[in-house]
Amino acid sequence: MNIKILSRSASLFSTDALVQAAVKRRHNVQVIDPLSCDIVIEKKKPEIYYRGKKLEHVDAVIPRIGSSITFYGTAVVRQFEMMNVFTTVQSQALVQSRDKLRSLQILSKAGLGLPKTVFTNYSKDVSEVISHVGGAPLIIKLLEGTQGLGVVLAETKTAAESVLEAFNGLQARVIVQEFVKEAKGADVRVLVVDGQVIGAMKRQGREGEFRSNLHRGGSASIIALTDEEENAAIKAVKALKLGVAGVDMLQSARGPLILEVNSSPGLEGIQTATGKDIAKSIIRYIERSI
Structure with a gap:
């Protein structure tokens, strides 16, 4: 098969792992930068040119679209869909997963456990917002934040009020979430491919850090999921209609609570922690x- 990986860089671990997995299974594979693609829209004749060359006979694409290029990257994926090319992540599903608020609404409707979350239109009554999530400590997240950036732990009501007022003054869109104490600074990342759990790891934030992201110095270890956690991950990915996704959840006294569903999950941490070839699973998908 002729497979294209949409990625800004061929040297990224996840991109390289996918290339190697495809080559081992005797596929033709090319990494293309979505920002270097030109989209040609014509009646019943959608085309994509990459650095001046028309892309033809493409069987499948693997979108590795970073959050900073979601708009154009999604347009490229959509154009491939118009060309009847299979994609591991549908364009509309990618857009929904990137919209943190919309994705939480979809997950809530699907009956999944979530940390209690509040979103307002720059409400001046920040005390009421705080009370909705049970008071401090609480988590404040920028809607467009990634990899733990734009996430604040407000340990007291006064601190929470100050942070919310500051964000409101900057007209920065945020969501406010309850702080789940029993998670103890850890979360669980579950990798789901084609409706099946392929691997799972527990990420623990470094001492004094409430965020567990590996990019921020967290550590990872393999974990055996409970049936409830596995079912929640699969249900979350199904609700957002994603073929490949990483599901982040907290272990709480009331069961798994979904934090986020990532449509372009990094493979390095989970492959290292689990010893599983996640990239191979994506190619087999x-x-x-097809």
Whole structure:
């Protein structure tokens, strides 16, 4: 098969792992930068040119679209869809997963456990917002934040009020979430491919850090999921209609609580922690689908 990986850099671990997995399974594979693609829209004749060359006979694409290029990257994926090319992540699903507020609404409707969350239109009554999530400590997240950036732990009501007032003054869109104490600064990342759990790891924030992101010095270890956690991950990915996704959840006294569903999950941490070839599973997903 002829597979294209949409990625800004071929040297990224996840991109390289996918290339190696595809080559081992005897596929033709090319990494293309979505920002270097030109989209040609014409009646019943959608085309994509990459650095001046028309892309033809493409069987499948693997979108690795970073949050900073979501708009154009999604447009490229959508154009491939118009060309009847299989994609591991549908364009509309990618857009929904990137919209943190919309994705939480979809997950809530699907009956999944979530940390209690509040979103307002720059409400001046920050005390009421704080009370809605049970008071401090609480988490404040920028809607467009990634990899733990734009996430604040407000340990007291006074601190929470100050942070919310500051964000409101900057007209920065935020959501406010309850702080789940029993999670103890850890979360669980579950990798789901084609409706099946492929691997899972527990990420623990470094001492004094409430965020567990590996990019911020957290550590990872393999974890055996409970049936409830596995079912929640699969249900979350199904609700957002994603073929490949990383589901982040907290272990709480009331069961798993979904934090986020990532449509372009990094592979390095989970492959290292689990010893599983996640990239190979993604390539096999394409093989089954075409």
